[in-house]
Amino acid sequence: MSAFRAFADAVSSGAIPVIIALVALVGAVRGVKVYEVFVEGAKEGFEVAVRIIPYLVAVLVAVGMVRSAGLLDLVSRALAPVLAVVGVPVETLPMMLVRPLSGSGADGVMVELMKTHGADSVAATTAAVMSGAADTTFYILAVYFGSVGVTRIRHGLWAGLIGDLAGLLTAAWFTQALLF
Amino acid sequence: MNRVFVALLVAAVAAALLRDALAAGGADPLLGAGTEPALRSLTQKSLDAAGDAAKLALGLTGVLALWMGVMRVAEKAGLVALLARALRPLLVRLFPEVPADHPAMGAIVMNMSANLLGLGNAATPLGLEAMKHLQALNPRKDTASNAMVLFLALNTTHITLIPARTIALRLENGSADATNIVLPTILATACGMTVAFVAARLLQRRFPLEPLPPASADGAAS
Numbered sequence: 117m118s119a120f121r122a123f124a125d126a127v128s129s130g131a132i133p134v135i136i137a138l139v140a141l142v143g144a145v146r147g148v149k150v151y152e153v154f155v156e157g158a159k160e161g162f163e164v165a166v167r168i169i170p171y172l173v174a175v176l177v178a179v180g181m182v183r184s185a186g187l188l189d190l191v192s193r194a195l196a197p198v199l200a201v202v203g204v205p206v207e208t209l210p211m212m213l214v215r216p217l218s219g220s221g222a223d224g225v226m227v228e229l230m231k232t233h234g235a236d237s238v239a240a241t242t243a244a245v246m247s248g249a250a251d252t253t254f255y256i257l258a259v260y261f262g263s264v265g266v267t268r269i270r271h272g273l274w275a276g277l278i279g280d281l282a283g284l285l286t287a288a289w290f291t292q293a294l295l296f
Numbered sequence: 297m298n299r300v301f302v303a304l305l306v307a308a309v310a311a312a313l314l315r316d317a318l319a320a321g322g323a324d325p326l327l328g329a330g331t332e333p334a335l336r337s338l339t340q341k342s343l344d345a346a347g348d349a350a351k352l353a354l355g356l357t358g359v360l361a362l363w364m365g366v367m368r369v370a371e372k373a374g375l376v377a378l379l380a381r382a383l384r385p386l387l388v389r390l391f392p393e394v395p396a397d398h399p400a401m402g403a404i405v406m407n408m409s410a411n412l413l414g415l416g417n418a419a420t421p422l423g424l425e426a427m428k429h430l431q432a433l434n435p436r437k438d439t440a441s442n443a444m445v446l447f448l449a450l451n452t453t454h455i456t457l458i459p460a461r462t463i464a465l466r467l468e469n470g471s472a473d474a475t476n477i478v479l480p481t482i483l484a485t486a487c488g489m490t491v492a493f494v495a496a497r498l499l500q501r502r503f504p505l506e507p508l509p510p511a512s513a514d515g516a517a518s
Contacts (some may be wrong), residue, residue, distance in 0.1 A: 117303075119324040120377075129342040130341060131413055132418065134417060135418075136362075136366055138367050139366050139370045139373065139375060140366075140369060142373050142375060143369040143373040143375075144297050146373045146374065147373040148369060148373050150369055153365075153368050153369050153371050153372050154365035154366065154368065155365065156360035156365075156368060157361075157364040157365040157366070157367060157368025158362065158365035159361070160364050160365055160368075161357070161359075161360035161361035161362070161363065161364035161365065162361050162422060163436075164360055164421075164424055165353050165354065165356050165357040165360050165361075166353070166365070167308050167356075168315065168349070168353050168356075169349065169353040169354075170400060170461065171344075172350075172353050172364075173346050173349040173350060173444060174301060175301075175349075176300055176345045176346070176348060176349040176352070177342050177345045177349065177443060178304035178305065178308070179345070180303055180341050180342060180343070180344065180345030180348075181304070181305060181308035181309070181338055181341060181342050182307060182308045182311075182323065182340035183305050183341075184308070184312075184334075184337055184338050184342075185307075185309065185311040185312040185315070185334060185338050185361070186315050186334060187307055187308055187310055187311040190311055192507060194501060205317065209423060212347070214297055216452075219493070223461070223465065225345070226440070226462070226465060227363060227469060230465070230469040230470075231469065234470075235364055235466055235469040235470050235471035235472075235474075236471050236472055237467070237472065239467075240469075241477060242392075242463050242477075243418055244459075244465075244466055244481075245476045245477050245480045245481050245484060247459070247462050247495075248456050248459035248462055248481035248484075248485060249386075249484035249485050250452070250488065251451070251452045251453065251454065252452075253452040254362065254421075256448065256451055256452050257452075259424070259450065259463075260419065260424065260427050260444075260447075260448055261297075261427075261440060261444075261448070263424045263427055263428070264427050264428060264430075264431035264437075265437065266431070266434075266437070266438060266439065266444065267297055267438050268297070268436075268438055268439040268440065269297045269440050269445070270440050270445060270500070270503040270505075271441060271445055271495075271496065271499035271502065271503045272440050272444070272445045272448050272449070273297070273300055274495065274499055275445055275448070275449035275492055275495045275496040275499055276449050276452040276453075276492065277448070277491075278492065278495040279449050279488045279489065279491050279492025280451055280452060280453065280488065280489055281452035281491075282453075282488045282490075282491035282492070282493060283453050283484050283485055283487065283488025283489075283491075284484075284488075285482035286483070286484040286487040287481070288486065290479045290480035290483045291477075292480075292482050294459075294479060294480050294517070295476055295477075
């Protein structure tokens with residue numbers, strides 16, 4: 117595992133500058149006007165950032181209100197018995213509810229579980245796996261569709277949330293099967 | 297999205313009212329009725345969230361500009377097409393609606409590679425680049441195409457080889473074996489991704505696209 121760990125560290129710490137330099141070098145070798153082309157692309161990045169603001173405001177306000185109102189507490193009380201039946205540690209329920217809504221919120225829940233149950237406890241480990249197994253679907257939805265001005269998302273939210281749910285449940289099962 | 301948006305807002309206010317009502321009756325210590333009424337903190341939170349959203353978008357500006365610039369150079373240098381060609385058999389099966397040589401394919405590959413390596417801040421700009429190309433193929437500009445929904449679903453469940461941030465948080469909190477989560481995470485995301493793919497494919501029939509309006513005389517599709 118330590119070789120893998122070294123590889124992981126190398127990738128996460130060094131990949132980005134290496135990729136950027138490599139792209140610039142290959143571009144130059146192939147006769148691309150690297151600077152001009154870069155600036156032209158970057159200009160578009162700026163426009164996209166401005167374009168997504170209204171979509172992001174709408175979704176983050178709705179999500180923030182749901183979290184602040186304590187709606188998740190109410191929902192989790194109703195869902196707790198169901199979780200026990202499907203073999204998922206009940207302590208990870210807040211994680212499952214917050215993960216699609218907020219990345220920093222999910223990190224908060226995970227750290228909280230580590231502090232109360234221990235970093236290597238079943239609950240905290242399951243939550244850590246869950247964190248990687250799903251993503252902030254609402255945010256991705258707002259940014260991706262917002263950037264091209266799509267407002268009628270059809271089955272976009274359902275497909276994303278169903279995938280999240282599958283990832284979260286199998287995260288709990290694989291954690292139990294492989295680590296405990 | 298209209299119904300989801302309204303439902304979230306109404307549900308949040310209803311929950312806050314319910315909590316305040318229960319707190320007033322002293323009936324519900326479990327919900328931790330704080331010193332502050334739920335509705336009042338909700339007011340503050342909704343305004344904060346709006347500010348945060350704008351800050352977040354502007355904060356993205358730098359990385360968006362950086363990666364879209366790099367992406368454009370890679371495109372011009374033919375690197376993106378090279379990558380897309382290598383993965384063509386897979387891509388054509390995943391996105392049958394997208395022509396095999398379309399630049400969307402290259403952007404999709406770049407986005408998925410960034411996700412795979414856990415380079416989250418590169419993945420989003422590359423994903424938006426892919427969305428732009430998919431939108432160019434989309435005849436109904438305000439409505440998501442099947443390819444867009446599928447791309448999005450794969451993005452929300454993407455496989456990450458190295459969940460670096462989670463590993464760091466585990467180390468910080470005294471885990472003895474912080475990297476043991478890697479294997480279950482990969483397996484679980486593989487399951488999530490498969491289910492998201494199947495769900496997107498099955499659901500697209502239940503959310504049929506409206507027939508296109510007859511093309512107007514000047515050929516400008518709305």
